[in-house]
Amino acid sequence: MSDDLPAAFPIKRGRVHEAQGPGAWSFAAISAGLMDGVTLWCQESWHSEQLNPQGLLGFVDPASVLLAKARDQAELLAIAEESLRDGAVSLVVMELSRPLNLTAGRRLQLAAKTGRSTGLCLIADAAGSAAAETRWRCDPAFDAKDWTRQRWSLTKNKSGILGAWDVRWNWAARRLCVVSSVRE
Amino acid sequence: MFDGIGQRVVCAWFPRLGSDRALRLHPFDGPFALTLKQNNANRLYCLNAAAEQQGLHRGMAYSDARAFCPDLQSRPADLAGDEAFLQVLHRWALRYCPWVGFDGPDGLALSVTGSAHLVGGEIALLDDMQQSLADAGFSVRLGLADTRGAAWALAHYRAYAGPDKPSGFAAPGQSLQALGDLPIAALRLEEKTIVALQRLGLRTIGSLASKPRGPLARRFGPDLHLRLDQALGDMPEPVNPKAEPPHYGVRLTLPEPIGLAQDVMAGTLRLLERLCEKLKAQEAGARRLCLTLRRVDQANQQVELKLARPMRDPQRILALFERGVGAVEAGYGIDQLRLEAVAVEDLPTEQASYFVGGRKKEQLDDLISRLGTRIGLENIQRFVPSDTHIPERSFHRVPAAHPLSTLPTWPAVPSSGADGHPRPLRLFTAEPIEASGNRPPARFRWRRMALTTARAIGPERIAPEWWHEDNNWRTGLRDYWRVETQQGRRLWLYYTPQNPGWFVQGEFA
Known part of the structure; x- marks a missing residue:
């Protein structure tokens, strides 16, 4: 376990990344807050879980988040690809219900490369795509003193090392801190 | 009396506007009628000549009409459509003179003073109108006289029938001679007055005009002579032209049908260029566009485009049409394209600016329009805060393309810091868990x-808003707890003290 913020974070621009686990939403929110520009959050319309802008407040200004409701995953991928290619939004968050196949993953990568915007897929466990640049597993961890603590493990990285970090979110400074392993 | 150039007015009456319009779309030779539901009974509203020959008349009960004439074809009347069509006829009539007004729900009044010579004289004008309307499938009755009243009387009681017949036309200053033997109903009087006058033996306009005015005015009031004077030109009755709203529709008719998507796009570009010229002249921008493609077999295909903000740039709008046009079924080919800006908003001209923020905003709006063609513009939303403590109502989602006067401002300082009352990132419909007591359970099962x-941190008590009917809040007060579990998940639980029960409503991820 290392003490520094992972080199792979903030996630690389112009690529598509993946996040999974119960903390994936806050991973997405933190990533959105670290980029300037508009975030497009794509969701299938049947989802009953909704994004709460009041909860986003600590991470990113909710006014810079647009929500897109797609009928199904094919439509969701189509609008995500279009927005990535266009480059008008800096981050496209996709909530995926089914794993991506290689073609779809590759198309998203190419679109992100063209538009220089970043994609982030929120995926279920074991639904990763081979085309993703990095894959993060985010698990909130209990800490008696700190209620933002999470354990982020990098389980796939096309251009760097893997690893795991205990991180916490500093509300006041709006930045991510790595919890030093010595503290334990 | 005024003796300069007299007024000349044409009155055009469309006695069968509704049925002619319906038959134009679906031709049929036999008796045909439009029905309208009045006082819970279906009555004939408008019939064609064949139906009238069978003895049917307007206002007759539909079931009676069916009994008289079993092969009667009918269709429900579309009053709004008829009214809209009269507007179309109004625009068409502007080719004869610039001063056209409506005359009841089924007529037009044209003030052709000084413009009849442009089509070769008054008789030629009447001929031309009659011919064009007949070609289009409309029966029309025309009258031309010095006044609106006289033209109305001629149109309704002695319509123009051709250049060689002395009807439908009153030479300048000859109104009384032309109207003299028409029944007094031609004066647009009330039914009651007409009956009373007929009982007095005054059956024609001529006989009414020759009687002394005093006794008649005492009996029937000033209205009777007002109508007479209006018809004879002693009282003015102007034609009120309708203010012409700018019309944002253009069309392109092709000599040969086309079927390739790129041809349709090329045609659309031509239309867009013309439409955007019009929009630019009015400093407006289109918000919703409708492209109607008429196929050779008369089936219409429509492509609707909603824009995230008003636009009038042909190239940019064209790119947004690409998807819709690609989905069109051309069939045997398309021979007419019609483009209309259905919704238009003000778009003042702006100085070209290279300010980066503005360009970025424009690019984002374009993206929203493009995504909107795919998933519907209302499915792209943004969050707007609202002032309430109820968590699920503390925000609402409005379409991102919705014109907001100001962008929503969310509080700059996060109220959800470690202290204060943080809100979960994810909200879901409350899921009950098994627990009891007013403290969070030490162990529970969820999903x-x-x-x-x-x-567990809490409670934070939130009371329902009594001024809102909300079924989810039927259970009364809620005590919210932020529960951190040994397993890591951080949940937002609430307890309802008035109807004891525990629920999970959100997760702080």
Whole structure:
């Protein structure tokens, strides 16, 4: 376990990344807050879980988040690809219900490369795509003193090392801190 | 009396506007009628000549009409459509003179003073109108006289029938001679007055005009002579032209049908260029566009485009049409394209600016329009805060393309810091868990996970808003707890003291 913020974070621009686990939403929110520009959050319309802008407040200004409701995953991928290619939004968050196949993953990568915007897929466990640049597993961890603590493990990285970090979110400074392993 | 150039007015009456319009779309030779539901009974509203020959008349009950004439074809009347069509006829009539007004729900009044010579004289004008309307499938009755009243009387009681017949036309200053033997109903009087006058033996306009005015005015009031004077030109009755709203529709008719998507796009570009010229002249921008493609077999295909903000740039709008046009079924080919800006908003001209923020905003709006063609513009939303403590109503989602006067401002300082009352990132419909007591349970199961409470912070009591009917808040007060579990998950639980029960409503991820 290392003490520094992972080199792979903030996630690389112009690529598509993946996040999974119960903390994936806050991973997405933190990533959105670290980029300037508009975030497009794509969701299938049947989802009953909704994004709460009041909860986003600590991470990113909710006014810079647009929500897109797609009928199904094919439509969701189509609008995500279009927005990535266009480059008008800096981050496209996709909530995926089914794993991506290689073609779809590759198309998203190419679109992100063209538009220089970043994609982030929120995926279920074991639904990763081979085309993703990095894959993060985010698990909130209990800490008696700190209620933002999470354990982020990098389980796939096309251009760097893997690893795991205990991180916490500093509300006041709006930045991510790595919890030093010595503290334990 | 005024003796300069006299007024000349044409009155055009469309006695069968509704049925002619319906038959134009679906031709049929036999008796045909439009029905309208009045006082819970279906009555004939408008019939064609064949139906009238069978003895049917307007206002007759539909079931009676069916009994008289079993092969009667009918269709429900579309009053709004008829009214809209009269507007179309109004625009068409502007080719004869610039001063056209409506005359009841089924007529037009044209003030052709000084413009009849442009089509070769008054008789030629009447001929031309009659011919064009007949070609289009409309029966029309025309009258031309010095006044609106006289033209109305001629149109309704002695319509123009051809250049060689002395009807439908009153030479300048000859109104009384032309109207003299028409029945007094031609004066647009009330039914009651007409009956009373007929009982007095005054059956024609001529006989009415020759009687002394005093006794008649005492009996029937000033209205009777007002109508007479209006018809004879002693009282003015102007034609009120309708203010012409700018019309944002253009069309392109092709000599040969086309079927390739790129041809349709090329045609659309031509239309867009013309439409955007019009929009630019009015400093407006299109918000919603409708492209109607008429196929050779008369089937219409429509492509609707909603824009995230008003636009009038042909190239940019064209790119947004690409998807819709690609989905069109051309069939045997398309021979007419019609483009209309259905919704238009003000778009003042702006100085070209290279300010980066503005360009970025424009690019984002374009993207929203493009995504909107795919998933619907209302499915792209943004969050707007609202002032309430109820968590699920503390924000609402409005379409991102919705014109907001100001962008929503969310509080700059996060109220959800470690202290204060943080709100979860994810909200879901409350899921009940098994627990009792007013303190969070030490162990509970949620979504088939066994969780152990490690720390619970709360309660934060939120009372329902009595001024809102909300079924979710039927259970009364809620005590919200932020529960951190040993397993890591941080949940937002609430307890309803008035109807004891525990629920999970959100997760702080």
